[in-house]
Amino acid sequence: MTEILSLAGENLISPIILSFALGLLAALARSDLTIPEAVAKGMSIYLLFAIGFKGGVAVSAHGIDATLILTLIAGIVLSFGLPILAFALLRVMTGLSVIDAAAVSAHYGSISIVTFVAGTSVLQGRLIDAEGYMVAVAAAMEAPAILSALWLVARSGGKGSMAPGLMREILLNGSIVLLVGSFFIGAITGDEGLEQISAFIVSPFQGVLCLFLLDMGLIAGRGLRQSKGVLGIGAIGFAILMPLISASIAVVIGTMIGLSTGGVVLLMVLAASSSYIAVPAAMRVALPEANPSVYLTLSLGVTFPFNLTLGIPLYLAIAQTVTGG
Amino acid sequence: MTEILSLAGENLISPIILSFALGLLAALARSDLTIPEAVAKGMSIYLLFAIGFKGGVAVSAHGIDATLILTLIAGIVLSFGLPILAFALLRVMTGLSVIDAAAVSAHYGSISIVTFVAGTSVLQGRLIDAEGYMVAVAAAMEAPAILSALWLVARSGGKGSMAPGLMREILLNGSIVLLVGSFFIGAITGDEGLEQISAFIVSPFQGVLCLFLLDMGLIAGRGLRQSKGVLGIGAIGFAILMPLISASIAVVIGTMIGLSTGGVVLLMVLAASSSYIAVPAAMRVALPEANPSVYLTLSLGVTFPFNLTLGIPLYLAIAQTVTGG
Amino acid sequence: MTEILSLAGENLISPIILSFALGLLAALARSDLTIPEAVAKGMSIYLLFAIGFKGGVAVSAHGIDATLILTLIAGIVLSFGLPILAFALLRVMTGLSVIDAAAVSAHYGSISIVTFVAGTSVLQGRLIDAEGYMVAVAAAMEAPAILSALWLVARSGGKGSMAPGLMREILLNGSIVLLVGSFFIGAITGDEGLEQISAFIVSPFQGVLCLFLLDMGLIAGRGLRQSKGVLGIGAIGFAILMPLISASIAVVIGTMIGLSTGGVVLLMVLAASSSYIAVPAAMRVALPEANPSVYLTLSLGVTFPFNLTLGIPLYLAIAQTVTGG
């Protein structure tokens, strides 16, 4: 326990987390500090490219691990399944409408790549290796949750429709394409390729992540300020409870399929994290009646900070106990 | 004397200054070279974050120097006092109206963080240390000058009003928040934190500064071209004389409170530099009748280049003579 | 021959080329992946500044090579001459109107700086040196082709007019100014200057180039998708044949004036590359009746990828055979 706390402590005073906190405070204090949208988008492109590329290089080095397929399937199953669990919880814990509950569920079945990146950098900090292909798993987990959510709505007689072309849009959304694409580039060019560009995608990575999290903090803070009162205590409780449940399920699955400790941690992080880019956009198209400030506030304002600060070290501690790694 | 000149010479052929000159020439030649606003803003965020963070790390290393409080007070006093001096000078040297004179004074009491950064990099180039908390002093000097200017206007029966919320806006403006925030992040995470992100905030710093100064040159040049004839010889004389006076006052104060040679130089640079971001925006709100092209041209078109090229090496030479460092 | 192929093979699996391919595929698959305009412009400014600066440093190191003047003249002559050749070819191979043919010719007489950069990085990869002043040659080759094109139109009784101020605009366009300016900064500050900023302009260079080419791929792909059917087989044939002819002429000239093998390769690359920034903008002003999608698709959609993938290694192989380097 104390070990977890010290771990969390260490984690909390890292430049990354403090940058996020700075953004959060600045926004809550109504400072006019903003990071231009183009720069934020540029940084996220950088992070996706770097994380994908490094994952690919790792795979090219250690080869396609036998558990790769299993892990991919596990990820997809989680992404399909978790929303149903989330939906049930929401209907019990909150007064959200079917539509809103379904929209929120989609977010929790999908993933947050920044949380994933934060997880990997915590592992690096402790020199714990993880399967390189976890980034591929991350990509695979983005979309399925959206289908589950639409199914949940249809089931309850709602008319959330899979608008034509939406599926293509989701599967080919920029972040998935970039993540998978750079993963393959890394896998093909391997260490030789990494050598050429490591001064760009490895060394400055942590620093860019700081500025990116500063922006995330600003956005989360502005969101929280504007959605005061939108959320009941039940909803907030859900946003903390759900990641814990998802992570617990993931630790079991991850250990069963024999992932390394690092791999288990990342699978937990993926399961516990919730989307705030791909899914919200898809929801605006597929479930326009759902209230954006509900799912954005829960996902970005509550779950994301929770995972970033307490969640990740907790998942790491659990994984180490379970896998004995 | 020759020593100063050689110093200035060295300083003049640094990539940083030459990049500024390139921008200035390109703008005067009406080239369409521009740096996108978002990129320029991104670079200034990077510079503020890096300079603040490094300052914080330095403090965490050398501990809170006894003179910290004194220097902060000195900075605030300078920021309050210099505008009054500037105002008097302007009324004598130029035909500017009370409002315009007051607006200009505010700029010269406040500071230019880029000039500060250029100062630190000149010190680094000569391996001269400075107190890390000087960035905190820089932050503290941004706002007070604005109050003095408003007081000057009120005194002369003008109706420059402290619009509601303006004070909060000034104190919480993005650059102050980022500078102070990253200063604390650096102070908390210390060398360990620096190690994680130094490949981002240390190594590429000089290069980013080049591109940023290229943009400053473009902006200064465009400003100069558009405001031809706006300024009399008196005003231009003021924009050169004022920084010299401010620096002379600062060197006395800095030595009195026992700053290191580097610290004295930076205090001189802060006193001599004039704002062109925070203050102009505040003036548009508080003194809308003041003519922007007057204060922007003086601050950005005359004083900034002067400090960058001749001022900084001159201040360094003076400080070294006075402190014998 | 096999050697060329292996060379091309090596070249093809570099992160740079694969990033371009990724962008191309993403665009053809109608992914919403985009790189913000401001970020793309920021990267191109970075690349121009870095390549110019490094060229300048190289010159300051090896001094002004006797062949400098000759090479500059050769470049200008090529830029003036190639459009006339291109125009003749286009009239024979395609059904393009005089105006369209002239507009296309201007692009092939001018140059693509990104292709040039890709060429230099291939040389670096093989540790082949090249004259630093080739970047100056690149700058000198941008504009003349435009004049030839206008002359071709006038000759055929067309009314393509040298709009007032257009010449100044072309000569002072941002990329030329930045390239030449940073070249001089590099030449003045030399190795000492490079040392200060190499962590910015050298180490991350390849990585930035990857993201930039990713964007180029996206743009080329979107262009190709939108201009389906615009181009006949003849036009496409031209876009492959022309660079080969230009390169062949350049290899002769380059060897005659005694450039190093690397220098010859870069002159070939410059001759073979076609503009898609400066010239299209100039054409919109000078030859508005010319159809943009024709020249943009040929230059960006066909010739650029061809040079990037097969062209450069081929030119290198030829240059090595000819110069015996």
Add this chain to the structure above:
Amino acid sequence: METHTAKRVEIVIEAPLERRLTDALTEAGVTGYTILPVRGGSGRSGKWTREGQVGRAGMVAVVCLIRPERLDGLLEAAFAVVEKHIGVVSVTDAQVLRAERF
């Protein structure tokens, strides 16, 4: 100078819907439009600013100049998309040069 009467339709809609709207317009035979970026705004669903957004969120403004007789077709096409979503549609009378373009 000779001008021709036209309608200027301005549609402010959330960015994720942009492609659907333009597709609908194209289907309705409206091939001319201009898309302006939107920095922020306020409406029944509250305030927002561009900077406060992640990913594809935010709004855009689509401006169409069309012949009066084609207005209804356009509005129906646009409304079918905007209906369930956040956004507004406004129309003003306008004069255009070069009618051949509409």
Add this chain to the structure above:
Amino acid sequence: METHTAKRVEIVIEAPLERRLTDALTEAGVTGYTILPVRGGSGRSGKWTREGQVGRAGMVAVVCLIRPERLDGLLEAAFAVVEKHIGVVSVTDAQVLRAERF
């Protein structure tokens, strides 16, 4: 399609005043507006372009669609802010869908 008459008010104002203007509008009961970025412009105080700016300078354009009867309230609120500052205010007649939103 059924539309309702409204006024389209367009206010071009310097960026540092943006928040004050929107606050004034909100106070005047105007909760619907869209803010467009401005790239540059020219007026009595000369030419400027977005790129030629440091920090928060520059202009924005605020567009409000409101019921005609509420125009005066809006104009007074807006004018109180714009008065001493750089900027322009224009009004055009418009038709809107979904009057319930205004």
Add this chain to the structure above:
Amino acid sequence: METHTAKRVEIVIEAPLERRLTDALTEAGVTGYTILPVRGGSGRSGKWTREGQVGRAGMVAVVCLIRPERLDGLLEAAFAVVEKHIGVVSVTDAQVLRAERF
């Protein structure tokens, strides 16, 4: 509140022509205009988006508010530039505050 009738001219034109257009306007004595960025559009010359551009390509929208009697001068000046190029010109009736500015 007192307003004055004016014309609102909106010119969408390719970015490389921007300076030429504003110069022409200035020559025609039109010293007041606002330039808005354009994200994308569609017309006879096809679709395009800002992101799909290299360099200076793309379009901008120039908005001028002027006194009715000066409309023709402006349109002629604008048309001389737009004529051979990609772009559209539209005019709407407007009311402005602060006539002294026009």
